[in-house]
Amino acid sequence: MVDEPQEDDHFFVVNGRRWRRTDPGLPEDVAAALRSHLGSARATVGAASRRGDEEAVAAARVRVGIAKHGLGERGPKWWDEPLEARIERAREALGELDA
Structure with missing residues (x-):
């Protein structure tokens, strides 16, 4: 028996695949x-x-990777980090993409 991925506050499921939510x-x-x-x-x-x-x-x-890291969809788990660090990472990613 295979357990299906479950949705929660950190992830959502599409077609049986679990994806990390945006911070x-x-x-x-x-x-x-x-x-x-x-x-x-x-x-x-x-x-x-x-x-x-x-x-x-x-x-x-x-560029996709930079944006997804900034959104918290890749990289460190956003729910394990202080909000200030998450916002700083997002702003840095945005600065890099805007450059």
Whole structure:
């Protein structure tokens, strides 16, 4: 018997796969800007993949990773860190993406 992943405050489940939730403690303006960068980077991954431009795919995937780290969806578990550290990480990621 296989246990199905369960939703909770830290994760959500789509088609049986568990995904980490965005850090709910982030200021909305910072989270919205990171989500915008994430969407743009994902679109760039798709477009570059269709063109066969592996260098552009790799660069866009780096941007996806930065945005997801900033949102708390990758990297250290946001629920194990102080809020100030989480906000600082998000702001640093946003600064890197805005540069």
